[in-house]
Amino acid sequence: MTIPYGKHHVTDEDIQAVVDVLRSTNLTQGPKIHEFEAAFADYVGARYAVAVSNGTAALHLSAMSLNIRPGDKVITTPITFIASANCVRYCGGDVVFADIDPDTFLLDIKKVRELLESAPSGTYKGIIPVDFAGYPVNLEEYRKLANEYGLWLIEDACHAPGGYFYDSMGEKQFCGNGRYADIGVFSFHPVKHITSGEGGMITTNDEKLYGRLINLRTHGIQQDRKKLIEDHGPWYYEMQELGFNYRLSDIQAALGISQLKRASKNLERRHQVARSYDEAFRSIPTKTSKIGEDIFHGYHLYVICSDTRDQLFEYLRQSGINVQVHYIPVHYQPYYRNHGWYKRNLPVAEAFYEQCVSIPMYPSLSSDEQDYVIKKILEYFN
Numbered sequence: 001m002t003i004p005y006g007k008h009h010v011t012d013e014d015i016q017a018v019v020d021v022l023r024s025t026n027l028t029q030g031p032k033i034h035e036f037e038a039a040f041a042d043y044v045g046a047r048y049a050v051a052v053s054n055g056t057a058a059l060h061l062s063a064m065s066l067n068i069r070p071g072d073k074v075i076t077t078p079i080t081f082i083a084s085a086n087c088v089r090y091c092g093g094d095v096v097f098a099d100i101d102p103d104t105f106l107l108d109i110k111k112v113r114e115l116l117e118s119a120p121s122g123t124y125k126g127i128i129p130v131d132f133a134g135y136p137v138n139l140e141e142y143r144k145l146a147n148e149y150g151l152w153l154i155e156d157a158c159h160a161p162g163g164y165f166y167d168s169m170g171e172k173q174f175c176g177n178g179r180y181a182d183i184g185v186f187s188f189h190p191v192k193h194i195t196s197g198e199g200g201m202i203t204t205n206d207e208k209l210y211g212r213l214i215n216l217r218t219h220g221i222q223q224d225r226k227k228l229i230e231d232h233g234p235w236y237y238e239m240q241e242l243g244f245n246y247r248l249s250d251i252q253a254a255l256g257i258s259q260l261k262r263a264s265k266n267l268e269r270r271h272q273v274a275r276s277y278d279e280a281f282r283s284i285p286t287k288t289s290k291i292g293e294d295i296f297h298g299y300h301l302y303v304i305c306s307d308t309r310d311q312l313f314e315y316l317r318q319s320g321i322n323v324q325v326h327y328i329p330v331h332y333q334p335y336y337r338n339h340g341w342y343k344r345n346l347p348v349a350e351a352f353y354e355q356c357v358s359i360p361m362y363p364s365l366s367s368d369e370q371d372y373v374i375k376k377i378l379e380y381f382n
């Protein structure tokens with residue numbers, strides 16, 4: 001028996017939805033894309049959604065649409081998947097990592113403020129907070145800070161579709177709803193909440209950004225006839241800037257739509273799994289993120305921290321539990337080290353990396369499997 005840390009779940013309905021598209025006339029650029037975008041925008045409460053080929057493409061186009069230029073400085077967290085930082089580099093910008101908060105493991109807004117205060121005005125252009133593990137970032141606070149310094153915000157919400165926080169008005173703010181961040185990005189890689197095989201989504205409430213993202217997704221071709229510079233006839237199109245083919249296919253969108261129907265139910269199940277872990281680990285010396293009353297966690301990951309992480313990791317792997325470490329701090333990566341970030345600059349993130357381990361968390365984890373995971377972890381500590 002091997003129990004992974006995360007796993008997709010595909011039903012007969014999902015398969016049928018894909019087969020229906022395979023039998024239709026549009027394998028790509030057909031109606032399923034708009035249907036998926038509309039359903040997803042509705043799910044997270046955003047005005048616009050743009051489906052793309054993966055979460056990395058979503059980040060890249062977001063960075064482009066916000067006009068990152070060579071030399072622009074952008075702040076993000078080191079405890080994330082490398083793609084959150086790479087999108088800045090694709091546009092030639094410089095990534096500056098700020099440390100994480102020891103309680104939430106999210107980018108520490110106090111550290112971000114310190115960076116902003118210590119640099120000449122105009123040094124930084126934007127911030128990319130990440131809803132790490134599914135923990136919703138308080139974007140209202142980030143918006144205030146961003147406004148003070150004239151910065152944009154991209155919310156990397158790849159871990160948190162369906163998660164939310166309550167803002168100071170007591171209103172529920174779903175991750176990626178575009179209320180406080182300019183743009184939200186999601187991934188539909190199989191290990192995420194919903195999957196389309198590979199896939200991603202960009203959400204925004206800004207009509208201009210939306211128009212630009214739609215064009216950038218297809219080579220930078222202007223899709224709105226009213227905005228053409230010239231018009232030679234019905235065959236005519238114009239590439240007005242340099243974009244990419246980052247489209248999602250209708251085959252993938254059909255799977256995404258079908259999966260999205262179960263997203264709320266599955267998120268409830270993730271919460272059940274988390275509650276059982278919380279309960280079981282009360283008496284052992286592990287640490288998890290402190291979860292405030294004002295958030296509804298996305299639980300992409302369930303991370304525990306232990307002083308003997310390496311031995312715990314080994315013990316669980318040998319017991320058939322395929323735990324994982326999320327994440328190697330991005331500034332440890334040789335590529336980023338070569339760009340000026342050396343080891344031992346961000347003590348909280350670095351200590352977290354020494355201790356963290358992600359244990360199985362997915363809706364189809366059976367009670368027997370979870371009992372086994374709990375038993376093995378308790379056994380290790382006793």
Ligand SMILES: Cc1ncc(COP(=O)(O)O)c(C=O)c1O
Pocket residue numbers: 054055056057080081083084130156158159186187188189199200
């Ligand atoms: C936080 C975060 N951002 C971005 C991505 C990139 O998404 P994708 O793998 O779909 O390109 C991932 C996926 O692993 C992620 O976890």
